[in-house]
Structures are given as C-alpha cells and as structure tokens.
Amino acid sequence: MSQTLALTRIETKLFVRExxxxxxxxxxPLGLLTIFSLLGGNDGSDGIPVSFLPSMAIGIGIGILGLGxxxxxxxxxxxxxxxxxxxxxxxxxxxxxxxxLLLHLxxxxxxIVLILxxxxxxxxxxxxxxxxxxxxxxxxxxxxxxxxGLLIGGLVPTAKAASIVGNVLLFPSMFFAGVWTPGxxxxxSIRWLRDVTPMGAGMSSLQDxxxxxxxxxxxxxxxxxxTAVSIGVAARFFRWE
Amino acid sequence: MPxxxxxxxxxxxxxxxxxxxxxxxSLTVREGEIFGILGPNGAGKTTTVExxxxxxxxxxxxxxxxxxxxxxxxxxxxSLIGVQLQASELPEKIRAREALELYASFYPSPRDPAxxxxxxxxxxxxxxxxxxxxxxxxxxxxxxxxxIGNPRVAILDELTTGLDPxxxxxxxxxxxxxxxxxxxxxxxxxxMEEAEYLCDRIAIIDKGRVVALDTLAGLVDAARSEQRITxxxxxxxxxxAILTSLPAVRTLTREQDRFIATGTDELLxxxxxxxxxxxxxxxxxxxEHTTLDDAFLALAGxxxxxxxx
Numbered sequence: 001m002s003q004t005l006a007l008t009r010i011e012t013k014l015f016v017r018e019x020x021x022x023x024x025x026x027x028x029p030l031g032l033l034t035i036f037s038l039l040g041g042n043d044g045s046d047g048i049p050v051s052f053l054p055s056m057a058i059g060i061g062i063g064i065l066g067l068g069x070x071x072x073x074x075x076x077x078x079x080x081x082x083x084x085x086x087x088x089x090x091x092x093x094x095x096x097x098x099x100x101l102l103l104h105l106x107x108x109x110x111x112i113v114l115i116l117x118x119x120x121x122x123x124x125x126x127x128x129x130x131x132x133x134x135x136x137x138x139x140x141x142x143x144x145x146x147x148x149g150l151l152i153g154g155l156v157p158t159a160k161a162a163s164i165v166g167n168v169l170l171f172p173s174m175f176f177a178g179v180w181t182p183g184x185x186x187x188x189s190i191r192w193l194r195d196v197t198p199m200g201a202g203m204s205s206l207q208d209x210x211x212x213x214x215x216x217x218x219x220x221x222x223x224x225x226x227t228a229v230s231i232g233v234a235a236r237f238f239r240w241e
Numbered sequence: 242m243p244x245x246x247x248x249x250x251x252x253x254x255x256x257x258x259x260x261x262x263x264x265x266x267s268l269t270v271r272e273g274e275i276f277g278i279l280g281p282n283g284a285g286k287t288t289t290v291e292x293x294x295x296x297x298x299x300x301x302x303x304x305x306x307x308x309x310x311x312x313x314x315x316x317x318x319x320s321l322i323g324v325q326l327q328a329s330e331l332p333e334k335i336r337a338r339e340a341l342e343l344y345a346s347f348y349p350s351p352r353d354p355a356x357x358x359x360x361x362x363x364x365x366x367x368x369x370x371x372x373x374x375x376x377x378x379x380x381x382x383x384x385x386x387x388x389i390g391n392p393r394v395a396i397l398d399e400l401t402t403g404l405d406p407x408x409x410x411x412x413x414x415x416x417x418x419x420x421x422x423x424x425x426x427x428x429x430x431x432x433m434e435e436a437e438y439l440c441d442r443i444a445i446i447d448k449g450r451v452v453a454l455d456t457l458a459g460l461v462d463a464a465r466s467e468q469r470i471t472x473x474x475x476x477x478x479x480x481x482a483i484l485t486s487l488p489a490v491r492t493l494t495r496e497q498d499r500f501i502a503t504g505t506d507e508l509l510x511x512x513x514x515x516x517x518x519x520x521x522x523x524x525x526x527x528x529e530h531t532t533l534d535d536a537f538l539a540l541a542g543x544x545x546x547x548x549x550x
Contacts, residue, residue, distance in 0.1 A: 006346040010339055017334040017370075080330040088294055088324040089390065090316055091347040 003091050007099035015103055021069045025107060026114060029061035033115055037123040050126050051210030052182045054119050058138070059203040061111035063173060065104050066145025067152070067166040073100060074153025075162035084241045093240055101146060108142045129212035137215045141202030144223040147230035148198065154238035173199040196222045245272040247394055247425050248293055253302035254449075255288050262288040264449030266302075270394070275416065275426045277440030279433065285449040286429045287327060290396050293427065294324050306394065320349055323392035323424075325383045327399050333372035337363055337382050340371065341389055348390035361385045361415065377408035381415070388419065395419065398429040413439055467491070468508040471501050472523035474516070483519070487511050 015021065036053050077083050077096070086093045119125035128134035148169070156162045177199040178186045186194060194200035201222040205215035248270035255263040263285040270276040278286045291297045292304050295311030295318050304311055311318045331340050341358060345351035358364050361381045366374060374382065380400055387395050397416065401409040416439055420426050430436055436443050437457060444454040453460055478484070484502065485493050489511035491504040502512055509528055516523055 003347055006343055010335065010343050013339070014332050014334050077332070080332075081326065082330060082332060084296070085324075085326060085331070085386075088296065088319060088322070088326070089344060089347045090319045090349070 004095045004098055004102075007091075007096055008102050011096070011099045011103050012106075015069070015073075015107070018069075021072075024064045024068060025061055026111060028064070029057035029111060030114055030118060032060065033057040033119055033123075037119070037125070048182045049207065049210070051128075051207040054115050054125060055203045055206035055210075056177075056179055056182070057115045058112055058206060059141070059177060059199055060174065060179065061115070062108045062138075062142050062145050062202070063170060063199050065108055065111075066142075066147075066149040067170045067173070068163070069107075070100060070104050070146060070149030071151075071153035071156070071162040071166055072159050074150070075156050076159035078153075078239060078241060079158045081241070087240060097150070101150075104146055104149070105142060108138075108146075112138060126210065128206075128209045130209050133212065133214050134206065134209035137202070137205035137209050140215065140220060140223045141198065141205060144198040144202065144226045144230075147227040147234070150238075151230040151234040154234040173197055176200050177203050195219060198223055198226045246270070247272045247307060248276075248427070249303075249305045250289070250293065251303045253289065253292055253304060254300045255285075255292060255297055256300055261449050263292070263299075266444075266446065266449065266451050268444045268451060268454055270425060270427055271442075272393075272425055273420070273423070274441040275420050275428055275439050277436040277443040278427065278429045278446060279431065279436045279440075279443050280446035281431060284446045286431075286446055287398055289446065290398055290427060290429055291326075294322055294396055295319070320390055321393050323387035323390055323395040325387040325395070325397045325400055327402075331371045331382075334370045336368050336370055337374065337378075338367040340382065341385055344386050344389045350391055351389050352391050354389065357385045357389060360418075377404055377411070380404060380408075380412065384412075384415065384419075388424070392424060394425045394427065396427045396429070399431070400428070401430070401432065401435060409435075467503055468506050469501065469503045469529045470509055470512065470527065471499055471529070472512075472526040473498050474500065474521050474523060476521060478521065483515065484512060487515060 033053060040048075040053075074097070083093050083096065086096060116125075116127060120127055152162055152165050152169075156165055174180075176190070176193040176197045178194050181187075194204065195216075195218050201215075201219035205219045205223075208215055246269045248268075250266055250268050253263050253266040254261075266285065266289050268276075268278075278289060280286050288297060292299050293306060293311060295315060298312050306318055307321060309317055309321075311322075335343075338354065338358065341354035345354050355364075358367050361384060363378065363381055363385065366378055369378075371379065371382070384395075384397065384400065387397065400416075401412050404412065413435065416426060416428065428436070428439060440457065442454070442456050443460060445452050445460075453463065455463060478500075481493055484490050484500075487504075489504045489507035490502055492502065494501045502508060504511075513523060513526070
C-alpha cells in the first residue's frame, strides 16, 4: 500500500509538471465553459438545455484524460523501459497502473469541481438536481474512458502512437457525442451513435442528472460494455515492454 | 555448491523465435568479486544477465541466485539484486532525489538516499530533472538506483557506453568502491580495457557460448601457451577423433580443405607425429603465435567491436 502511495505521489508530481497535458485537461473545458457562457448566456432560452454546457465541458475534460494523457503516459513508460526497470524491483508494475488510475480519477474529480464551481460562481449555472445520480453518471463515464485509456496505452508501441490513436478516437467521439450539435440539432439518423459511444452516453447521463434522473439504461449498458471489453482486452494483451 | 558461489548459471539457453540469443552458458559468480561478462555486441551478454535478474525465462538450463530461482522467487530476488539496465530510462521530469526516494520506498531495508547521492557525487544535481542530467550523471543515478535496495549483487550492463574517457574512469573507481563496500558485481561490457581494469574474473561470451572463463592472469597465460596450426592433408582424414582425441589438441575446425587446430604448446609435434604415422603428412603447414591482444580476439572468436588498443 505504501508503495502504491509513493508511486501515486510521484506520478501526481510528474503529471502536474506536464504543462501541455494540464492545459488540455483543465484549461480547455474551462475555456469552453467560459466562452459559451459569455456568448450564449447559458439560460436555456435558445432551446439548448442548461445542463448541456457543463456536461460537455466535463465530458471533454474526462475524455482527454482517458484518450490522451493516460495512454500517452503508459505507452511512454513502456517505450522508455520505465516499466521494465520497475519490474527489477520488489514492486509489481501493476502498482504503477493503479497509481495512474488513482491519479486520473483525482484529476477527473478536479475537472468536475472546477466546471461546476466556476459555472455556478461566475455564470450562475444550475447545479445537478441529484448529486447522487450525477456522481453515478460521472463515475460510469470516467471508468469507461480510463478503461479505454488502459487499452490504448497497453497496446500501442510508443507515446507518439498513443497520441495519434487517442486523437483519432477523441475527435469522432466529440462529434458523435454531439459537442457541436447539442440536443435536437444532431441529425436524427445518427442520434443512436450518441447513445452508444462512451462520450455520448456519458454526456447524456450527466445531463439527465441535472433534472434529477438516473442514467438511461442504454447509456449505462454502453458505458459498462466499453469498460468490460477494454479491460478484458487490455488484461489479455497488455505489454509491459 | 561452495558457500561463496552467489550466482550459478548452468547450461542456460534462450531463443527469440529463430534467433538463438544464448546457446549454452554456464558460469558461477563468487561472493565479493567483480565478475566480467565480456563479448562483442549480440553475443548474448545482456540476455544472460537478464536471465540472472529474472527478467527472462530460460528455454533450458538453470539459474540460481543464492540458491533461489529468479523466475519464481521474485520478491526475494528483486531485493537481493540491484540492476542497472541498458535502454532503461526514468520519466523525463523526475528529479534525481525523487527517483532515489521513490525506489527506496520499494525495498524492505533500503540505503539512505541522501547518503547515496553524496557517495555518487550527485548532491549538487539532486533537484535536477532526469532529462537535464548529463550522460555521466544519468549513469551515476542509474547506478545509485541499482544500489538503493542494499543488494548483495549488482548487475551493471554496459555502464560506461557513451561516456567520455574521464567520466568512464570516474565510474570505474566508483565500481571498485562499491565492491570494496561488500557488493558483488556482475559487469557486462564490450570494452576489453574495462574488463581488464576492473574484473577479478572474466567470462568471454561469443555467439551465445562461454569461450573462456578465468582470471585476467589465467586468460593471459592460456592465450600465451595456446598454439594454433593450420594445414592441408593429401587425403581425407578418416575420422576427426584421430586428432581431437590427442591430449594436446583443444579444438579442430575445418574451413574448406584447410584444418585449423588449437591446443597446448605440444600441439605441433603431437599432430604432425600422429598424422605422419598414418601416412598423412600435412602439407602447407603454418604455425601461428598469437599476441596477447589477438588472444582475446581469438578467444572471442571474431571481430571485437570497441577494442581500443
């Protein structure tokens, strides 16, 4: 346990020292929230629900953690022999994975606190109607994205490859999640994709919690399926070196 | 097993697909010595020490470290062996002190990180990030990490490759100090000078086999007393054993119609007498005397990259 804690402590420091990662994870969602709040006045008058903007910002922040920073970190460590070096010590390398997951969960929590806090303090945005249901939705979404991150980070050979694969997944994810086409603006024929991609399902579930609803069954199944498949494949094929 | 044999490798074999990395390696490392594993690139040195460290599972043969199997007794072995690996880095932004403190937390009875930084001359760069350290500093930090767990055996793989001559000499002094402090060292190198300078005993590995294993003095003597002759024969040799069974003959190889025999200084007389007795007087007979430096090349079998003199 103390080994995991020591690793988590150091990994957190290293994470904080990586400016570009920090920017995308925290500044980008916060920037989106700020700009659209100032531009649109997030009051629901334009037909876009007030829950959309904070859900989108949180969805993107957590998406970048899962598709960007986590797989790049893991693939980079394997590429440079950091994991190999670790396996010659009494520590099992899986503890580094646990440390990374804890760190990314904490970063996700921070993204959520930032978005909800800044939204409610500065832009008078409504908070989720049901904190419990919001937490369930956020956890499901977070776990599915981080599982995807483990999968990518476990399979691709280099940090560069991880960043390419991550980006290739991130942008379609955002598109199908309806980041640019909230609510009814998304063409009907592809709305089903919003329900089954993890970011779409995650954002929809987060939005539901604003009006006090539980996540929709389809969304829950989609997120759990992505989690299970990702972890299953990663566990089978994860390469330590 | 004698009590002071710390590492015992017997008939180790390891292949990667069709490539034979280690064909047949046996060696023992004694407590308190600096044991050199010398050989050209691709000889199987790294695979051998990775097997000792438990990073590779042998296809055949056994490895024991203080009587333990490195593959099945990971917890004990990783605490007993400190490893400095080729091509293993630290995260770019970790500071020297942080890396040592982190690794210290992995071991049951670690050394004091501050003391080790001091001993390795890293105190001034203790707050410097790994990526900003010089080659020599990175290498010293890597040695510090190999020692932080208070190991009985330290494996140092190509530790001076890429260092300038001064940094190399400093590192050598350091290795001696570490041994004098009671740590047994397995040193992998392709620098002959390094092995000569540091090692108590040396195994020369080539093409996955140990071609010689002795003290430096022993290797030199063996090389001096070794004779090598080449010849052709007027007719087929009925059986190689006619020659290889002679006590003076150590090896007999054949390149097209030319025989090459090595052995003791009785070699020439023994071979010629035996062949003449069978009516096979050798033709085009040459004897070759190897110089000391050539002897190492001869023992290692082929071109030896990195020989500096």
